[in-house]
Each structure stands twice: as structure tokens, then as C-alpha cells.
Amino acid sequence: MDSLRGMKQKLFALLSYTSTFIYNDKMHEFKRELFRDLPRFQSDDGPLRLLEIGCGSGANFQYYPGGCVVVCSDPNAHFEEYLRRSMEESAHLSYGPVLVESAERLGPVQDASVDVVVSTLVLCSVRDVRKVLLEVRRVLRPGGALFFLEHVVSSQGSWLYWLQVLVDPLWSRLGDGCHVTRDTGTELQSAGFSHLQLKNLSEPKLSAVIRPHIMGFCIK
Ligand SMILES: C[S@@+](CC[C@H](N)C(=O)[O-])C[C@H]1O[C@@H](n2cnc3c(N)ncnc32)[C@H](O)[C@@H]1O
Secondary structure, three states: OHHHHHHHHHHHHHHHHHHHHHHHHHHHHHHHHHHOOHHHHOOOOOOOEEEEEOOOOOOOHHHOOOOOEEEEEOOOHHHHHHHHHHHHHOOOOEEEEEEOOOOOOOOOOOOOOEEEEEEEOOOOOOOOHHHHHHHHHHHEEEEEEEEEEEEOOOOOOOHHHHHHHHHHHHHHHHOOOOOOOOOHHHHHHOOOOOEEEEEEEEOOOOOHHHOEEEEEEEEO
């Protein structure tokens, strides 16, 4: 049973790594827009300290400002080979430890120790979004921010909403727990952040079921 799960996770890491290039190609301008605001959150006393949850193969490194110190975390250890490749290609950054941890429990990361947490295409897959957001608030310093880019559920009652409801059980089985029916925007609104900047977007180049996205940041 364990080895079957291991094989599935290994395959998922490979598929996720390869599809990252296609996704980044389609979402390049949105990612540039999102991460343009990162330097605002650098403290006066050192480089920007950034923690990426569910980092996968490191698809966002190219968008981070030079000198930034990146700590990566993901529960799937099979991403490490691809992650190391992305690190070599993004020599403008410094890297802290790679943590094999779920975002619900970022044990080794100290309270109030990071300026920014990044989550892209992760809150659709975590087991408990509320627990993750609590953990994100724990590790962020006061005034620090969570940057997010996530696919979400469509407006209730629309044809796309019903399509998402229909495909979700199979999609999540095949996609390592990824759900296309998450109302992540509402979760972010009620997570106790002091400020939320959220933009809804729909990129026609993406498959319909993952077309509705939210992006922005919320400040602790
Ligand atoms: C679709 S991939 C996105 C990877 C990367 N963030 C990106 O944008 O390319 C989803 C990622 O979420 C991770 N993940 C799944 N469950 C998680 C959890 N509970 N905590 C943190 N990450 C999780 C997976 O291992 C995978 O790396």
C-alpha cells in the first residue's frame, strides 16, 4: 500500500513538473503582476525572507526579487530532484532548508519569522484550509503577507459550477487531492488577516474546470 502511494506521488511530481512550464507560459503576466509587490514586505534589517508552501518543483523562483532568501516546503519528497534543478536555474536567490512538511504543520518554522508566505495552486490540495491559514499567520511576522494564486470554484449555479461539482470526485483522485470546488476566497476573507487584496480572474487559455482563479495578498 505504502509503495503504491509512493509511486503515485513520484508520478504526480513528474507530471506536475512538466505541466508547470505550460501553466507558467499561460499565466506569466499574472505571476509577474502578483509578485511585483513582494519587495514591499522586506524588513529594514535584512533580505526578504520568503517561505513557499507546497512549492512543488519551484515554478515561481524566476518571479522572486534578487537576494531573497527562500525556504521551500512540500509534503511530497519526490519533488526534490526538480526543485534542485529550479534552484540551480535561479541563482539570483539564496535558499534555506527544504522542508518535507504539510502546510497544516510547519513545525520547524518559528513564530513570526518570515516576511512573506507564497501559495500557488496549493490551497486546492491541502486537507484543511483553515488550519493552513492559521499556520501561515503563525509564521508570518506582523505586517508580513501571504501571496496567493489559486484556482477556485465558479459562481454557484453557473454551468461551470455544475461541471466542477461533477468532475471533482474523479479529479481529486487523479490529481493527488486537488479539488476544483474550493471557495478559497471566502476562506481567506474569514482567516483573520488585517487586509486582503484579492482579484478574480479567468484565463481562457486554461482548461475550463481550473479557469476561475483568485490572486492577491493578505497582510497579517
Ligand atoms: C499543483 S501542485 C503546485 C505546485 C507549485 N506550488 C506550483 O505552483 O507549481 C500542488 C502542490 O501542493 C502540495 N500539497 C499537497 N498537499 C499539501 C499540504 N497539505 N500542504 C502543503 N502542500 C501540499 C503538493 O505536494 C504539490 O506540490
